[in-house]
Amino acid sequence: MEDVNRDRFIRFIDIINEPYASWIQTILNVYWREFSSIPATKHPNRHHPSERIYPYGMINHSMRTVFIARLLIVEENLISFKNQIIFSAAFHDLGNIRRYNGQSTYKMHPFESFSMIEELISIPDEDKKMIKNMIENHMHHWFDTHAIDKFDKIIAYADYLASRPEIELNGIEYFGQVK
Numbered sequence: 001m002e003d004v005n006r007d008r009f010i011r012f013i014d015i016i017n018e019p020y021a022s023w024i025q026t027i028l029n030v031y032w033r034e035f036s037s038i039p040a041t042k043h044p045n046r047h048h049p050s051e052r053i054y055p056y057g058m059i060n061h062s063m064r065t066v067f068i069a070r071l072l073i074v075e076e077n078l079i080s081f082k083n084q085i086i087f088s089a090a091f092h093d094l095g096n097i098r099r100y101n102g103q104s105t106y107k108m109h110p111f112e113s114f115s116m117i118e119e120l121i122s123i124p125d126e127d128k129k130m131i132k133n134m135i136e137n138h139m140h141h142w143f144d145t146h147a148i149d150k151f152d153k154i155i156a157y158a159d160y161l162a163s164r165p166e167i168e169l170n171g172i173e174y175f176g177q178v179k
Contacts, residue, residue, distance in 0.1 A: 005036065005056075005059075006028055006032050006036070009028070009036075009059055009062075009063070010024060010025070010028065012063055012066065012172075013066055013086060013087075013090050014086070015082075015083055015086055015087060017083050019121075020083045020086075020087050023087065023117075023120075023121045023123075024087070024090070026120050026121055027091060027094070027116075027117060027120055027121070030120060031094065031097060031116070034097045034101075035058055035059065035094060035097060036055070036056055036058070036059050037055050037056075038057065038058045038096055038097060038100045039055075039057035039058065039100075040057035040058050040060065040061035040093075040163075041057070058093060058096060060172075061093065061162055061163065062089070062090050062091070062092075062093065063172055064162035064163075064169055064172065065089045065090070065092065065093075065155075065158045065159050065162040066086055066089045066090050066158075067162070067169055067172055068089075068157070068158040068161045068162055068169070069085055069086060069088075069089035069154055069155065069158040070082075070086065072154045072157060072158060073085055073086075073154070076150065076154065078150075078151075078154070081130070081151065084127055084130050084131055084134070084151070085134065085151065085154055085155070087131065088131050088134035088135050088138075088155050089154075089155055089158055089159075091113060091117060091135065092110070092113055092134070092135050092138045092155055092159060093109065093113060093138075093159075094112075094113040094116050094117065095108070095109035095110060095111065095112025095113035095114075095115070095116060096109050096112075096113075097112075097116070098112045098116070099112070107139075109139075110135060110136045110137070110138055110139050111136055113135050113136075114131070114132050114135045114136055117131075117135070118132075130151055133148070133149070133151065133152050134151050134152050134154070134155040135155070137152040137155070137156060138152070138155045138156050138159045139156070139159075
């Protein structure tokens with residue numbers, strides 16, 4: 001069942017261009033079990049809807065973030081950056097694995113996310129800064145980090161909107177126990 005869910009998540013992300021497709025496989029080969037078993041939040045109704053605290057909560061949140069990022073890509077006419085944006089949206093919260101294992105903090109999870117990715121894959125310089133900034137700045141509205149650009153805002157807005165319980169998204173088949 002774990003492989004079926006992993007494959008379903010990969011299909012949902014829907015990036016077939018290289019090297020992104022290989023990067024996704026590499027990250028999920030290492031982190032799928034942990035990433036798919038952590039909740040989206042330790043604090044129901046504070047940061048994420050309570051129905052996403054069950055196993056697969058982080059995967060469900062990531063799927064919602066990708067879904068909204070796709071809409072924003074079209075709205076902002078950023079199709080040529082689709083791979084970088086969708087990749088960043090899918091793994092913006094990867095660092096929560098370390099947070100839930102007691103190795104990091106809430107404020108550090110965006111930086112841990114990129115660090116974990118960088119430990120596994122070598123991102124070319126032309127994409128590295130963009131992906132790093134999108135992931136590390138996705139919480140800028142809470143932490144008042146340095147200035148952000150339109151790409152960072154896409155991930156920040158997608159993440160924020162994905163965490164709102166009042167926003168229903170049709171077309172997402174959630175994993176696990178969602179009420």
